[in-house]
Amino acid sequence: MEKEITLKINGEEYTQKVEPRTLLIHFIRENASLTGSHIGCDTSSCGACTILIDGKSAKSCTILAIQAQGKEITTVEGLATTEGVHPIQEGFKENHGLHCGFCTPGMMLRAVELLEKNPDPTEEEIRWGISGNLCRCTGYNNIVKAIKYAGAKIRGAELPSTEPVFVE
Amino acid sequence: MIPASFDYSAPSTLKEALNLLKDIGDEAKILAGGHSLIPMMKLRFAEPEHLIDISNVPGLSYVNFEGDHLKIGAMAREVDLEDSKEVGEKFPIFHDVAKLIADPQVRNFGTIGGNLAHGDAANDQPAVMIALDAQVEITGLDGVRTVGIDDFFYGFYATAVQEDEILTGINIPVPTGRFGNAYHKSERKVGDYATGGVAVHVELDAEGTCTKAGIGLTNVNPTPLRASRSEEALVGAKLDDTTIESAAQYASEDCNPSSDLRGSEDYKRRIIKVLTKRMIHKALERAQ
Structure with a gap:
């Protein structure tokens, strides 16, 4: 039942097969190996997993990776630029x-x-x-x-x- | 926590979504913002076999004033009402309620349609929609039908939306004369469900006599509740302290709260009485 999804995280494109039940936070941390976004409560209460989806803040423990198909994600790793910190x-x-x-x-x-x-x-x-x-x-x-x-x-x-x- | 396995489709038209619903039957569930459904799936309170994500279906995200109605598309997010200045001017109640629904991140994704279709008496929008006398637009393969809010909530997590139908929009009548509305809930902390919540809408004639009243209650009954006796107490009367006091008393008597971690039954009735009083006063102030 795996489906292929493509999404961008901090400007980099990821195309991978995921189970529909894969949560976005797990995709970010495990598939993309970006561990700056944290899992705290895992019930959309604490906000430790907050990322931006097309510029809107979201709790990635309550969003399926597959819902982010075609979207641009920003995590803490994407805040700083070559110019310096955000x-x-x-x-x-x-x-x-x-x-x-x-x-x-x-x-x-x-x-x-x-x-x-x-x-x-x-x-x-x-x-x-x-x-x-x-x-x-x-x-x-x-x-x-x-x-x-x-x-x-x-x-x-x-x-x-x-x-x-x-x-x- | 990871949900049980399921299949997933993201149709790009409403017709495609309705056909999928028809083919898959009652094992399918519509996914809008997912901020009620996904937490339930993570806890395995819900284990649908197939999610039909309607976020790619175009034309469901509108918030418009059209003629004498405010029209809200099923996929409009809570934040869309919160950010709309025009909505805030006519219906400040939506700014009251938006601030109290979960938190900003959840409001970025949670939808108004989902908040109603979930059929949870603890959700906040149902009481507001009751107070405002909303009409719910439900679409099936045979076409669109409209259901008044009083015929929408059937029971615990059950609504008028049938297995092969999708909630597609909400229409709210915009009154022409003097009117005001307000919502508040008592909550233990940000993001909590209401200990009790009260939505009030009043319309007044030139002399200040109440011509129409809507009062909806959150989380004090198995379904979102209309406080009918309280409304009747207001209509045809000048809204003085005695009238407001008796309307609030009726609301506290007519609700059916159960004792739980948020408070005892008696405490919740008192919360409803106090909030009903306060919200009538606030709606009145806004109607000046």
Whole structure:
């Protein structure tokens, strides 16, 4: 019952035979050997498997590889270019937006679409925007800061302070 | 978790999809966004032998105001309502509900049609569609038929869509006078099903008397529920505090919640009462 599918991941074309029940996250991690996208809850709750499909953020644990036939996928491995890291990667680095890093690829891909739609989001919009991504280490303050920073970078605006935030 | 094996087709026309449905019979299941079906298949709660993916069928993704109706194609994604300014102006209730359905990634793929066709009383769009008096367009090989929302939900995961039919669109009447609508649900965390949810739509005449009311309840009955007695309490009346209080009381009495991890039956009735009150007030504010 295998079917041949063709899809692009980070610009590279993959043509492979898959069982229809193959989940997109498994195709990305196992068939394409791109292990930056993670499997956390496996129930579309945690967002660790978030990737972009034709620019839209999606949870790849709840999408069949075969549904991505003909689509363009972006994973964390596709964010940086020869020019350097993506603004969102710089934001996470400069603001210490991660601790263990497990949620980070999903957070960043989600933030890429969020900033694409609205490069100047308020804190509330950011928090609603990443409501489908869970971080279990450090909390969300530095992640929110990282996304704000990346937005400023993308807009060409003055970069916000990267000083740590202390919460009473 | 990986679903049980199944075969897969992605027809490029509606007719092809309907013929496949007819040939394969009840072992086939329509795949739209897949964000209800695939989780169920991963848990092996559903094990269809054949998925018919209708995402390649053209012309099902529209969200348009046409004449005196808002028309929503079955494959329109939740995000399409969320992002539409025009929808937000006439039906802010869709912006209320969009924000509360799962999370942004799920809304990018989950469809409005799927949300209804799944027939789950815990889904949010059914209550909204009840409040707005939607008509559901169902297509079979013999043609298109239209079913009122009150005749759409049959029972647990069962709807008016027959085995050889596909839900293809939803039509919502756009009122002409003063009207307002609102939805809210109580949830334990983002992405959770409702502990209880209430959708309210009211229409008013020039003097502020209610001429039409729609109230739908989420996850407090085996099927999405219309709070008929509450609606009757509003129609023909000025919506003062006493009227609203009694409508809310009726809703809490007429729903049938069961005690579970989200709360006891009594707690859920109280949630419904409070939310009904709040949503009538909010719909009224929006009708000014």
